[in-house]
Amino acid sequence: MLVTGKKVIREFLLSPYQKLGAIYLARDLSPEKRGDIPHLARERKVPLREVSREDLKALSSGKDVRGGILATLPRFVTWDLEDLLQGRSQGDIYAVALDRVFDPQNLGAVVRSAFCFGASFLVIQKVRAAGITESVIRASAGTVARIPVVQVTNLARALDRMKEDGYWVYGAESRGGEDPERMDFSGKVIIVLGSEGEGMREGVRKRCDFFLRIPMVEEADSLNVSVAAGILFYNVYKKKVGKRGPSISR
Incomplete structure (x- = not known):
């Protein structure tokens, strides 16, 4: 699955229950718009990759990535x-x-x-x-x-x-x-x-x-x-x- 949007991705980085596969940031994304995503990604040991807007769009499978950030979710973990x-x-x-x-x-x-x-x-x-x-x-x-x-x-x-x-x-x-x-x-x-x-x-x-x-x-x-x-x-x-x-x- 793909996860888009800074707020949504941030919730996953704060979660003790789910683990993102990797995060992709547009290279031209300003520090303000990146927020604390890079810091949280390092804390959770989630790979953070900077890519061009064109590559980000290609990775998105047509989803809206105007925010300049998306993440992969290998699987959503459910509980017994x-x-x-x-x-x-x-x-x-x-x-x-x-x-x-x-x-x-x-x-x-x-x-x-x-x-x-x-x-x-x-x-x-x-x-x-x-x-x-x-x-x-x-x-x-x-x-x-x-x-x-x-x-x-x-x-x-x-x-x-x-x-x-x-x-x-x-x-x-x-x-x-x-x-x-x-x-x-x-x-x-x-x-x-x-x-x-x-x-x-x-x-x-x-x-x-x-x-x-x-x-x-x-x-x-x-x-x-x-x-x-x-x-x-x-x-x-x-x-x-x-x-x-x-x-x-x-």
Whole structure:
């Protein structure tokens, strides 16, 4: 995969979870526009190569490189759920799970909100859902590199495993459920959001301990999944920050 844009590449260089293959800079790129990319690349031992604008365009496979920088990503590293649960057995944790979110832009926007509001990790499906692609990386503004991503074959089974580990499962619903402002969100929590059109599947709904509903005017049908995600994650973050101080466990 190719990663473009200084901000996005910087997120990957700051990530403890992902490793870029190499970074290519246009030779005429000013020090101001390079920012701290060269310094971070040296720290992470990522090769940094200066090339002409023509060579940069050729490397980009037609992508927009007007910013004068691109990077290669040999593979996006995903996590095993068991390993992640063992490493996060304690703390006031919350995670996010997505059930059949197909649109890469929505997935990227959800990831960005999850990172900004302190989610510890993200669970997505391996099939019949959007995966981590260049489009998702761009839509997340690179923050997908800053949060562990778990891909599972069976989301309902993964939720069962998390419940065994002490997680409370909160499902987002467009109708019915509790106002998130009234919820406590104490302990280990996972927020589940369903697909853009159909919501959660029945097998996933059955694993939920609580349902959340964002209050809206009666005439409104539902919110875009990424908008709903931002509102819900903010509510969880507020409750957990209020208990633990300025940050929560990642």
